[in-house]
């Protein structure tokens with residue numbers, strides 16, 4: 478950080494913000510030490526050693542050293558996600574606003590890739606709740622689906638759409654997270670080179686884009702639904718000014734979120750509407766820069782009809798074959814896309830059909846696989862999912878070295894026991910599939926996500 482200086486006007490602009498401590502902020506950015514934090518997957522319990530809890534997230538933990546995540550099979554199994562600690566505050570907001578968990582909700586994460594906040598939200602949801610994770614940029618969709626596949630839940634749909642494509646889905650989502658594209662100053666400590674790209678002109682452009690995104694998505698929020706807005710920028714224009722614009726343009730009320738004083742989070746209020754915002758400054762919090770706020774919609778955008786009679790006729794024999802691979806199969810809506818069988822929690826069938834009419838769906842629930850005669854060619858998504866019926870399937874437990882060989886798609890040094898499709902597991906967590914043959918193992922770990930690096934960091 479020593480060779481980087483803050484952009485002109487950046488610190489002057491920040492100096493007027495409540496709770497901003499210039500010296501402390503500069504010192505935090507000058508320090509060489511970087512924070513590493515992970516969030517454990519509640520659906521894949523593990524014994525990962527951690528070094529202290531992230532105060533605002535029960536599943537968030539700091540690590541004193543940054544290990545080589547690439548060479549940790551548990552990372553590939555989805556036992557945890559590597560996430561910056563401040564971001565985890567979004568789940569604190571979700572828990573604060575959601576007082577009745579028996580009432581299912583539809584949640585949209587509009588700007589979702591690479592999926593940090595999608596997996597965070599998903600951890601706080603039940604299978605009867607639906608999470609739609611959307612990413613506008615096509616090339617960023619695969620990383621989002623990979624991360625959600627690793628998380629393993631079956632109540633998630635991934636879409637690849639512009640925010641404006643959601644406008645016709647009137648009153649569809651009960652909770653929308655807009656983790657908006659922003660000028661990124663909150664990441665200066667992690668990525669000092671970003672300082673060179675910062676400018677007031679870009680902050681203004683970001684502000685305009687944020688307004689556009691929010692205007693497009695607003696009709697799809699239900700009356701009394703919650704909008705969670707966040708950025709990793711410190712700029713007033715992208716934060717409190719956006720809250721004022723929302724309250725001026727729409728009928729929305731600000732929601733105050735309880736924060737513990739010891740967390741170091743600064744509560745701010747916008748100038749006009751006095752809407753609450755939560756500012757995270759490195760040096761004050763153990764995390765990077767973040768702004769987050771929550772508002773409730775108080776008007777109705779005119780309901781659309783989402784009832785659908787769409788029904789696929791599915792061959793009963795095939796259906797039975799597929800069901801054998803799923804736990805509590807009757808809880809799922811099974812359907813086919815081309816030759817692939819997929820499963821999503823039964824409650825989400827209508828939502829899926831409604832979304833299908835407006836959006837490009839890239840993932841829905843869990844892809845089970847293809848049938849070839851009486852055999853299932855199982856999909857990688859099924860291996861990582863928490864709906865797989867492990868009793869019906871052969872498993873091969875690997876040690877760390879063998880797991881790395883498997884994740885690289887190398888030959889695995891192992892005595893073969895059994896025959897046919899086998900889950901390859903590490904510490905009991907599935908990594909993917911292999912086919913066991915009498916004298917060799919065919920490694921089916923997906924090529925695109927294999928470990929490419931030869932050297933352990």
Ligand SMILES: C[S@@+](CC[C@H](N)C(=O)[O-])C[C@H]1O[C@@H](n2cnc3c(N)ncnc32)[C@H](O)[C@@H]1O
Nearest residue numbers: 588589590591592593594613614656657658690
């Ligand atoms: C801050 S990042 C999201 C990080 C993500 N929520 C997470 O926690 O992993 C913002 C995302 O917005 C997307 N984006 C860029 N322009 C956009 C636009 N005009 N509308 C919607 N999303 C946009 C970017 O591709 C990026 O994935």
